[in-house]
Amino acid sequence: MSVTIKDIAKIAGVSPSTVSRVVSNHPRISQETARKVKAIMDQLGYHPNMMAKSLVSKTTQTIGIVLPRPAEELFLNFFFGELIRGIVTQATRAGYDMLMTTATSDSNELDAISRLVLGRRVDGILLLSSRTSDPIIGFLKQQNFPFVLIGRSDEFPDVLSIDNNNIQAAYDATGHFIAQGHKRIGFISGPPNLVVSQDRLAGYKKALKEANLPFNQEWVLEGDLLQQSGFRAMSFFMSLPDRPTALVIFDDLLAFGVLRGLTELGYDVPQDISIVSFNNIPLSELASTPISSVDIGTYQLGYTASQSLLRVVQDEPLLQNHIIIPHRLIVRESSINPSIRRTDSK
Amino acid sequence: MSVTIKDIAKIAGVSPSTVSRVVSNHPRISQETARKVKAIMDQLGYHPNMMAKSLVSKTTQTIGIVLPRPAEELFLNFFFGELIRGIVTQATRAGYDMLMTTATSDSNELDAISRLVLGRRVDGILLLSSRTSDPIIGFLKQQNFPFVLIGRSDEFPDVLSIDNNNIQAAYDATGHFIAQGHKRIGFISGPPNLVVSQDRLAGYKKALKEANLPFNQEWVLEGDLLQQSGFRAMSFFMSLPDRPTALVIFDDLLAFGVLRGLTELGYDVPQDISIVSFNNIPLSELASTPISSVDIGTYQLGYTASQSLLRVVQDEPLLQNHIIIPHRLIVRESSINPSIRRTDSK
């Protein structure tokens, strides 16, 4: 049995209300009573029961995140760990805890969310990925429940969101190859239902167009977030009679798969084929050929998202509805082809 | 305002008690009433308020984890993401959520724990790392609060724990070099206050001893969990007049740092120096020289720990107090030195 406010009250010879007011530093409590009650609390090791507190205050000091797919697939990608690192750091600093649950399949993700929301377990929700069409957003809006989206929603443009400018990011990455004189640039995309996949594809197309390079549908493949699909995409590209000389790849883990496959097949990176990818996980620079990658400030993304959510939850004014975290192309060996360079400078 | 049990009761023309019994499938409720009440619940979209439920049932359907250090340092290492992946997957399957918080410094970790425990926010706690001396364990035991330790406690041998046999693991890794004829084998350890660091060091010593190789204190360095310290350790080793030909390294991330440093200095792995490390993060095989690593079943570690904890929480019998997850040395290029091989087979 843990010690309650009533126990304290009884011993201190005051009413439970008074004890409650002491813990919440109510102004109309005398110095003396406060001291006496606090002493007893310390002595008995009192800690407020958060469940009771939440029940009446209708607030939980907790934010929720729902991992968008079975966690198993998800955490394989370093990206999410980094995101969560940002979130939990900020939340903790602000005195909030983080409740994490996961959908066991794509279909019951909404169930998982409503368990948290309608069960009043959390004060706000952080959405970790944005799909092109997402019933969850509609649900949360309808419930008028505080949430922040990491990513972007085309369906609901007024939703609070933290994102990168992924169009620009892909534009930069592709432009990096164009500047080197590459004419045949392929693209390995992410899951097609993610907004970020579409944005990066759009940036790729935009760069090609501005450089008057033809867009070749055969040079665009879909991947997921795992190495294997990078490997598969690579195999396909290399089997083409007219294959690209450079690849823009949706994610570092995919790029690792591509790199590995190319090496196994005896191709040289960046000599035979150059690659650049996104997210810049810490190990990109430690690959057999250090991988050029667009750093999207993953940690910052999570940290800022948590910060915005807590602002909303606490009814503080939000400076802007959409925050863009800056990106930066980190050029490493995988995307600098010396031979092409030479051709250029001639 | 969300719909409560009372609302349902009023509409259905029954008492709140009856509704409560319907949701919990109490046997002594007539089929008819149950159907009627359930229909109304569906129609109004009833969801039980978990806070109220927890208050009376004294159970939260939640397990807690406290990240042992500031989350920032922690998640940089892939290991923890993998661990959490195992935990959250199992917990979700069992119908539990996971509450995550973090200590903002080493000193207030106990505060973070007691917030969860004494605030009755969680039903059980998972301890992610085991230090040689840890006040948290004493606290939890004294509170008689359910918890499971990932690792091992020498102070409290009866504590429920999930661990690897790290002594054997390091013994195997070291033995792998000894078998190849290496005589000068160095060791880069982890944080000295972790039990796992000590175990692996012990396994290393044991292997040396059995092979009648001298133990050289100069060849044992302490690192942390980050690349940089791997780099530093490597620099030191290479500056020695009489330096090791093989290194056993506490963690993959450290190994990445070592590998990178060696490459930068123009040394060849495994020719000039062979390395083997622990944890086998997915990227180990994708390093410039694929890194040999002892796979400790990280995901399994988390999954099993969560499973054990939930058993305890639900008062189910536990089959054993200490579970050992098997390890396996994955040999890759970084630890196979062809030249030494040749010498051996002659």
Place this chain on the structure above:
DNA sequence: ATGGAAAGTGCACACGTTTGCGCAAATTGG
């Protein structure tokens, strides 16, 4: 028919807090 058990439901209280309101005592100002 009759007694006893079983089924079905409601009452009232409990869980540990917060908070509006009321009241007495202390303080203030003219």
Place this chain on the structure above:
DNA sequence: CCAATTTGCGCAAACGTGTGCACTTTCCAT
């Protein structure tokens, strides 16, 4: 010195749910 205000505290209700107990009704066996 008295009225008006302020200060300090307790009462009681509320938050949404669970559950022991009692009560009525139905069922079954004798």
